[in-house]
Amino acid sequence: MTDQRFQEAVELYGDMVFRLAYSYLKNRADAEDVMQESLLKLYVEPRDFESADHERRWLLRVAANECKKLLRSPWRRRTDSLDEAEEAAVFDRPAQSELFREVMALPPKYRAAVYLYYYEGYSVKETGELLGAKASTVQTWLMRARGQLKTKLKEAEA
Structure with missing residues (x-):
């Protein structure tokens, strides 16, 4: 991959890869590390991709x-975050902020499925391919995530 093509890929996909990683990890520094590692793998990948969509899917899968x-x-499982407060995103409306907090409280597989399906616009089948799961599994994850969000948001309303 040429340096110019790599720079274009970073501009096109960098934010998307970061958001996916953040939805998994809930930690800005770790998400940045994953983004850099994924983009580095793209840079050293010897094959040419069939299309921009193929390249994008490959990068999201990585x-x-x-x-x-x-x-x-093991290191991540044995350590606790030094700062208990989550990094807060800024939203225009309080409802958006509440929804974001609840989505980030979901288990990682649910967060990633919600992000790819609702925010990136992938189909259930494509989301499954990216996450290494069957389409029926992704449907189950989305259904459970919606159920958990519905319950928690109703509790917050009351």
Whole structure:
């Protein structure tokens, strides 16, 4: 891959890869590390991609795998975050902020499925391919995530 083509890919996909990683990890620094690692793998990938969509899917798959690898890491399981407060995103309306907090409280597989399906616009089948799961599994994750969000948001309303 040429340096110019790599720079274009970073501009096109960098934010998307970061958001996916953040939805998995809930930590800005770890998400940045995953983004850099994924983009580095893209840079050294020897094959040419069939299309921009193929390149994008490959990169998202690599990022999802990097996130899973980091979550399985013994170091991550044995340490606690020094700052208990989550990094807060800024939203125009309080309802958006509440929804974001509740989505980030979901288990990683649910967060990633919600992000890819609702925010990136992938179909259930495509989301499954990116996350290494069957389409029926992704449908189940989305259904459970919606159920958990519905319950928590109703509790917050009351």
